[in-house]
Amino acid sequence: MSNCVATLIGPSHHLCLSDALIAQARQALDGPTETAWLDFGVAADVFFQKPTDKSPKQIQHRIKQALGDQPVDVIVQARATRRKSLFLADMDSTMIGQECIDELADFVGLRAQVSAITERAMRGELEFESALRERVVLLKDLPLAVVDQILKERITYNAGGEILVKTMRKMGGYTALVSGGFTVFTGPVSAHLGFDEHRSNHLLVEGATLAGLVDDPILGREAKRERLMALRAEFQLDDHATLAVGDGANDLDMLGEAGLGIAYRAKPAVAEAADARLDHADLTALLYAQGYCQAYFAKV
Numbered sequence: 001m002s003n004c005v006a007t008l009i010g011p012s013h014h015l016c017l018s019d020a021l022i023a024q025a026r027q028a029l030d031g032p033t034e035t036a037w038l039d040f041g042v043a044a045d046v047f048f049q050k051p052t053d054k055s056p057k058q059i060q061h062r063i064k065q066a067l068g069d070q071p072v073d074v075i076v077q078a079r080a081t082r083r084k085s086l087f088l089a090d091m092d093s094t095m096i097g098q099e100c101i102d103e104l105a106d107f108v109g110l111r112a113q114v115s116a117i118t119e120r121a122m123r124g125e126l127e128f129e130s131a132l133r134e135r136v137v138l139l140k141d142l143p144l145a146v147v148d149q150i151l152k153e154r155i156t157y158n159a160g161g162e163i164l165v166k167t168m169r170k171m172g173g174y175t176a177l178v179s180g181g182f183t184v185f186t187g188p189v190s191a192h193l194g195f196d197e198h199r200s201n202h203l204l205v206e207g208a209t210l211a212g213l214v215d216d217p218i219l220g221r222e223a224k225r226e227r228l229m230a231l232r233a234e235f236q237l238d239d240h241a242t243l244a245v246g247d248g249a250n251d252l253d254m255l256g257e258a259g260l261g262i263a264y265r266a267k268p269a270v271a272e273a274a275d276a277r278l279d280h281a282d283l284t285a286l287l288y289a290q291g292y293c294q295a296y297f298a299k300v
Helices: 019-027 056-067 100-106 111-122 128-139 146-153 161-170 183-193 221-234 249-257 268-273
Strands: 004-009 033-039 043-048 073-078 086-089 174-182 197-201 203-206 209-214 242-246 260-264 276-278
Touching (some): 004 019, 004 056, 019 033, 019 043, 019 056, 073 260, 086 221, 100 111, 100 128, 100 146, 111 249, 128 209, 146 183, 161 174, 161 183, 174 183, 174 221, 183 197, 221 242, 221 249, 249 268
Parallel strands (some): 086 174, 086 242, 242 260, 260 276
Antiparallel strands (some): 004 043, 004 073, 203 209
């Protein structure tokens, strides 16, 4: 019996996955294969016996090469442990399309300056905690009411995120939003998407304005990993039963600790380090990777 599965996922709005593409993927694998559609035109599984001298990432790369420039993401993993019971997600540029601190900076005319620091921090070029403090101090005296305006007018939710979270819960999983951002955003975002919990940083306020300070301790790269480990222990889960997704350098430890760590539209170093990457498919790809088809998806 095959012990591995390669899940091929295309964009849900563009049915580009075909029997011909699946055949190209099968040709890239050694030995016999079996295939099964999860959702026609969007996602399919290819089951195979993994060679002992090849890692899942090496096999993913080989399949991607066989597919050429087709907009199809590939996730290779052990077949027996693909279903996950714990899901952790980054927020900014992962579950939502924005970096919230950049949106706050826009209201004080410093978007370009803050965005440049954010980009470098997410690429791992700057130490996260000091970069966060450097940006937050620039927000001093910004009215707290701006947060509600940003949530209402600027925050957009990445496709498939709400379905992903609510389906994980429907299937008995626990979900956590863990962000290097701020509780004033993770609270409403996690409530909208249906997460069980959210963890992030606390902006200090003075009256009705921001104080330009963030409370200690700062939730950064190590804290995300620690939350995954704490929840895994709390629910007495095996390592392989955990799933995480993120896009920036401060997600690397969390992605590395998870049984399956997925880079979503990620910075190059993160995409390279993660178990797999999503460059084309939406966030429902994390459900397809577990073998769920749309019949299992939660209604939103």
